[in-house]
Amino acid sequence: MALIGLLGGTFDPIHCGHLRLAIEMKEQLGLSRVLLIPAHLPPHRDTPQVDARTRLALAQAAIGDIPGLEVDGRELQRAEASYTIETLRSLHVEHPGQSYCLLLGMDAFRNFDSWYQWQDILRFCHLGVAARPGSNCPQRGPVAKLLGHSRVTEPKGLNTVPAGKIIIREIPALEISATEIRKSIASKRTISCLVPPKVKQIICEKRLYQDAK
Ligand code: ATP
Numbered sequence: 021m022a023l024i025g026l027l028g029g030t031f032d033p034i035h036c037g038h039l040r041l042a043i044e045m046k047e048q049l050g051l052s053r054v055l056l057i058p059a060h061l062p063p064h065r066d067t068p069q070v071d072a073r074t075r076l077a078l079a080q081a082a083i084g085d086i087p088g089l090e091v092d093g094r095e096l097q098r099a100e101a102s103y104t105i106e107t108l109r110s111l112h113v114e115h116p117g118q119s120y121c122l123l124l125g126m127d128a129f130r131n132f133d134s135w136y137q138w139q140d141i142l143r144f145c146h147l148g149v150a151a152r153p154g155s156n157c158p159q160r161g162p163v164a165k166l167l168g169h170s171r172v173t174e175p176k177g178l179n180t181v182p183a184g185k186i187i188i189r190e191i192p193a194l195e196i197s198a199t200e201i202r203k204s205i206a207s208k209r210t211i212s213c214l215v216p217p218k219v220k221q222i223i224c225e226k227r228l229y230q231d232a233k
Contacts (some may be wrong), residue, residue, distance in 0.1 A: 021117065022050070022051070023049065023050070023051050023052065023119050023178060024051060024055060024119070024120050025053070025121050026054070026055050026057060026108075026121070026122050026123060027042050027056050027057065027123045027124075028057045028058075028095070028107070028122075028124075029057075029059065030061055030198065031059075031075055031078065031079050032061060032070055032198050032202070033070075033075065033078045033201060033202075033215060033223060033229070034056070034058075034075070034079045034198075035201055035214055035215045036194060036196055036215060036216065037195075037196035038082075039086065039089070039216070040191065041125065041150050041191060042054040042123065043089070044150065044191040045121075045148050045189060046088055048191075049148055049178065050175055051121060052088070053089070054089055054090070055092040056083065056091050057091075057092045057094065058076055058091070058095065058096055059096075059101065060096065060098075060100065060102070061075075070228060074222075074226065077222065079091045081219050082218070082219050084216065084218060094107060104135060104141060105140055105141055108120065109144065119145070119146070120183075121145060121146040121147070121148045122145045123148045124147065124150070126150065126156075127155070129147070129158075130163060131163075132147075133161070133162040133166075142184045142186075144183055146183055147170075149187070149189070150189060150190075150191045151190050151191070152193040153190060153192070153193055170184060170185055170186045172187050174187075175187065196214050201215065205228070205229040205230065206229060
């Protein structure tokens with residue numbers, strides 16, 4: 021059965037860097053599709069202008085008709101923030117036997133040992149780490165050790181077992197971050213080409229992030 025990619029994030033707002041990450045990794049790893057899973061925001065950031073429903077709507081607008089990209093709102097349907105491991109467990113209950121590849125940037129992977137029950141996460145999925153040119157793998161510490169015994173270099177290495185492997189792929193750099201987008205909006209600069217046109221339209225219509233930090 022083909023692997024499904026999972027890309028979690030706050031997506032506050034979703035931008036072209038996220039979409040290219042999903043598309044590049046889908047193509048490079050031969051994933052059947054990628055589910056974008058918006059996360060709850062920490063309470064101090066959860067202002068009405070970026071409530072869960074709005075971020076979900078932005079994500080849905082962003083994927084438009086890009087083939088193989090889907091939005092999964094399960095983390096936002098819960099009353100509180102959910103840990104990745106819980107999301108993986110719920111996917112496995114719904115689709116027993118399906119294999120997943122959790123996608124993340126190298127920056128996020130470097131701190132993987134701070135994730136809740138991080139060692140158990142690999143029992144439920146593979147990891148697909150997107151490295152932008154020039155970004156280095158962790159060289160020491162628990163994440164480097166994990167990489168040492170779980171790394172595969174070819175996508176076919178992900179098909180030999182249902183979970184537990186890590187693959188690193190280089191993707192072209194798109195120097196876009198949600199933080200910079202929020203700052204640009206607040207200082208009245210244009211965000212064209214940083215987010216898809218429909219996302220920009222919703223942000224403008226709803227006047228989101230006008231005084232964001
Ligand atoms: P913020 O600036 O608010 O921290 P962000 O733009 O980094 O947000 P997140 O929602 O935190 O976005 O990121 C979700 C995932 O997307 C992470 O794994 C992160 O590494 C990855 N990511 C974010 N921006 C890019 C980008 N420009 N290129 C590739 N991957 C990215």
